[in-house]
Amino acid sequence: MSNGLSLSNVSKYYNEGPNRITAIEEVTLSVEPGEFIAVIGPSGSGKSTFLSIAGALLKVSNGQVEINGQNITELSDNQLSDIRLNEIGFIMQASNLVPYLNVLDQLLVVKRMTGKVSSEDKEYAVKLLKGLGLESKLKSYPDQLSGGEKQRVAIARAFINNPSVILADEPTASLDTKRAHEVVSLIAQEVKTRKKAAVMVTHDERLLTYCDKVYRMEDGKLTVSNI
């Protein structure tokens, strides 16, 4: 029982014609609140599958996934939506903001998915955005933001529902070195202060210094790396 993210003996197979393709195999991993880990590996190694499973987007073939102490392997699609909404914060690639919402509404729309938006929610959203240095951009639209700013909005959006797990999918893919460092250090800082279990999937090895542990994914198998 853990309040973070825990995968035990998780496997995922795909059937491709008569062949069975193994995407990930017997992955066991536990991330505690306040812990920030990285998963690296070449493309095709199963990183995406791993992240989709941890993010309640993909069902496992074998094994068990627990988020905040709840086993999610047997849940229905609607229940998985609720898990994603309340327990998981996704930080996706820079482009994944809603184009017609301003920065503040990007966060509030997540609140709206749970029901009504209270004034406390609004205050919390503003506080989060201020903490990430976006106080002057609250009313800006994504097309008026730089890549780094967009990613900071995505970070704030991931934290708005106070989830127990933060998943970052190549958060620095479209950023230069300086902005990449900025963004990852911000993630690390928020993860530590807000005590979240965080996983970052990346192939950018410059950024691993911010992480507590580094795992390497290769051919569907997860091993501790010593970088």
Next chain:
Amino acid sequence: MFLAWKELMHSKTKFTMLAVIFILISWLVFLLSGLGNGLSTLAASTFKNMQADYVVFQQGSKNSMGKSLISGDLSEQIVLMDDVTAASPMGISMASAVNENDAVGEDKVDIAIVGIIPGSFLQPNVIEGEGLTADQPTHVIVNDTLKDAGYKLGDTFKLDGSTESLTIIGFVKDQTYNHVASVFTPISEWQKIAFAAPGSDKGIVDPVNAIMLQGSKIDPENINQQLTGTDTVTRQAAVQGMPGYKEENGTILMMLAFLLAISAFVLGVFFYVMTLQKSNQFGIMKAIGAKNKFLYKAVISQVFILSVISIVIGILLTYGTAAIMPKEMPFALDTTMMIAYSIALLIISILSSLVSVRMIAKIDPLKALGRVE
């Protein structure tokens, strides 16, 4: 509503263009329906505004005044029958009027001469002047559209091809038959005009075209059995039996039906393409926890807002067009009809957006994790 409205406000150009298409469609629907309504009013308002429930025709006349010829004496028998509260004979024939008082005196006006018993329930309310009296058979009341043709109270006009002259003593409103103004005369005068040629009454005593009945619970079968050679129908059926009435209305209705069907496809395709464009966004929102229901609501409420705005503008444009239309145009807007077509358009647009809603259900949130676009 939140997402729907934010997006409408953010992409004004895109939605304005879509709204323009919708406005034009609704405008056309309302114009056509107004035209249809106007035409059918012009064709049959005398019949439609009549305080009668049933009409007794000659058997085999196919509910048409022009084909029917029966004796007015029958009304005395019919009024004694079950559930008949009143019965009164009527005759209609077409004629043209030549104004005797007119100096030029050359413009003829098409009229329909409607013979009724003065003071019966068939006599419409006079809006100006006096009503019909039995002792002055050549004194008539006419539809007020004849004013536009230069007639006024006290004018006398001759009937083309006849020796009869009629004097206008009153005006009535909304009384047209077969697209021309109705002229109400006492039935004796109408008989003189209609059966001027010897033998044209086929020897029938007190010949009339039909007998109009009042009484909401009348059983037509009962009357048909008791009076051989008659055919009793509802007033609505008699309106349908007017020459050309069904054909005229059918044409307009067919155009409307096609227009509505086409608009359903056009709007459906637009909404579908719009949703298709946004499938990536919907994927992202699903990935961060949005349920299908949340997204359905966003799409449908957007279509709803857009439809309501477009329909309202369409209605305003229609009333604007009606205001500048020439008076002779047969165009009549009816509030109930406008509401009915507005609701039909709204339902059509919502239904056509359901195709897009089905697509949302199929969007895989995994798409959001796709690598760099």
